[in-house]
Amino acid sequence: MSISPDGAAPRLRFEERERATLSPYAAFAGESRGRAVHEPEHDYRTAFQRDRDRILHSKAFRRLKQKTQVFLAPEGAHYRTRLTHTLEVAQIARTAARALYLNEDLVEAIALGHDLGHTPFGHAGELVLNEAYPGGFNHSEQSLRIVEVLERRRNGTGLNLTWEVRDGIRNHSCAKCILAGEPPGAAMSFEAAVVSLSDAIAYINHDIDDALRGGVITEQDLPSDCLEVLGRTGSDRIDTMVRALVDGSSNGRIDMTPEIREATQRLRLHLYTYLYPCETISREIRKAQKILRELYDYLIANPTPETPPPRPEDPEGRNVVDFVAGMTDDFALQLYERLFFPAPWRP
Numbered sequence: 630m631s632i633s634p635d636g637a638a639p640r641l642r643f644e645e646r647e648r649a650t651l652s653p654y655a656a657f658a659g660e661s662r663g664r665a666v667h668e669p670e671h672d673y674r675t676a677f678q679r680d681r682d683r684i685l686h687s688k689a690f691r692r693l694k695q696k697t698q699v700f701l702a703p704e705g706a707h708y709r710t711r712l713t714h715t716l717e718v719a720q721i722a723r724t725a726a727r728a729l730y731l732n733e734d735l736v737e738a739i740a741l742g743h744d745l746g747h748t749p750f751g752h753a754g755e756l757v758l759n760e761a762y763p764g765g766f767n768h769s770e771q772s773l774r775i776v777e778v779l780e781r782r783r784n785g786t787g788l789n790l791t792w793e794v795r796d797g798i799r800n801h802s803c804a805k806c807i808l809a810g811e812p813p814g815a816a817m818s819f820e821a822a823v824v825s826l827s828d829a830i831a832y833i834n835h836d837i838d839d840a841l842r843g844g845v846i847t848e849q850d851l852p853s854d855c856l857e858v859l860g861r862t863g864s865d866r867i868d869t870m871v872r873a874l875v876d877g878s879s880n881g882r883i884d885m886t887p888e889i890r891e892a893t894q895r896l897r898l899h900l901y902t903y904l905y906p907c908e909t910i911s912r913e914i915r916k917a918q919k920i921l922r923e924l925y926d927y928l929i930a931n932p933t934p935e936t937p938p939p940r941p942e943d944p945e946g947r948n949v950v951d952f953v954a955g956m957t958d959d960f961a962l963q964l965y966e967r968l969f970f971p972a973p974w975r976p
């Protein structure tokens with residue numbers, strides 16, 4: 630049954646509306662390159678809306694709430710976690726995509742899925758697995774592996790997302806090229822490039838906010854020439870950066886206006902040089918790395934009942950990498966305690 634005036638399925642009307650109203654550079658749901666395994670289309674959701682919903686309902690998405698952004702297992706409720714980071718990226722990306730007449734549903738799906746593959750304890754965990762596992766480890770590839778293989782593992786198709794969403798997840802780290810004024814490494818949709826820049830806009834600003842809140846830095850520690858151009862508050866800076874993204878993207882590429890792009894890049898590099906390696910943060914990261922390295926080594930030699938069984942097509946140890954990478958901060962700490970701390974005797 631349909632309440633649309635001509636009796637057509639609502640999805641067909643939405644696809645038509647996309648063709649009529651979006652930019653010619655947009656990715657149109659009705660022209661998707663499709664899924665690895667063919668599925669009939671839905672009556673009232675486009676392919677990209679469906680993908681967004683599948684990601685939102687996945688287990689990996691729910692685990693993001695207990696994964697570190699920058700501050701490890703923060704006790705204050707106001708610090709970002711990987712989940713709130715993801716939601717901020719989705720908001721920024723949708724705002725920019727709508728202003729650019731790009732596909733908001735595709736942008737939202739990519740944004741919600743982009744960090745699913747993050748390890749516990751943020752990049753600290755990524756470094757440990759990359760060093761320990763002979764095949765190497767990268768969170769973007771792991772995000773893709775989660776949606777293609779690990780979620781809904783039993784039916785063997787993962788979430789079976791469209792090519793466009795998987796491509797956006799795979800290439801979500803290209804902002805560092807765009808901000809450096811270089812072409813992004815891979816050909817990708819405009820929507821994927823918007824998410825990538827929105828990811829940088831989100832983390833630059835919320836990591837500053839969290840660092841100020843935690844007393845790790847004061848405003849004087851930030852480069853004043855950048856703040857003059859970008860704004861003194863997080864909200865002003867996000868607005869400046871998103872405007873620069875909308876105004877700077879035309880004629881077949883996603884970019885920011887040059888002055889704001891350069892100031893954003895300087896601010897970003899400042900965080901990488903002074904904030905992330907600072908002793909307050911790196912002291913805790915070293916502890917987290919030690920825990921994850923010991924967990925990995927132990928689980929390679931001694932699978933626990935929770936370790937997922939190896940898949941015959943995977944190289945040896947991949948199931949342990951997937952297990953460790955999928956852990957939340959809390960789960961990793963609890964497992965470490967269970968495996969390595971003596972249990973109190975309770976008669």
Ligand code: MG
Binds near residue numbers: 714718744
């Ligand atoms: Mg991110």
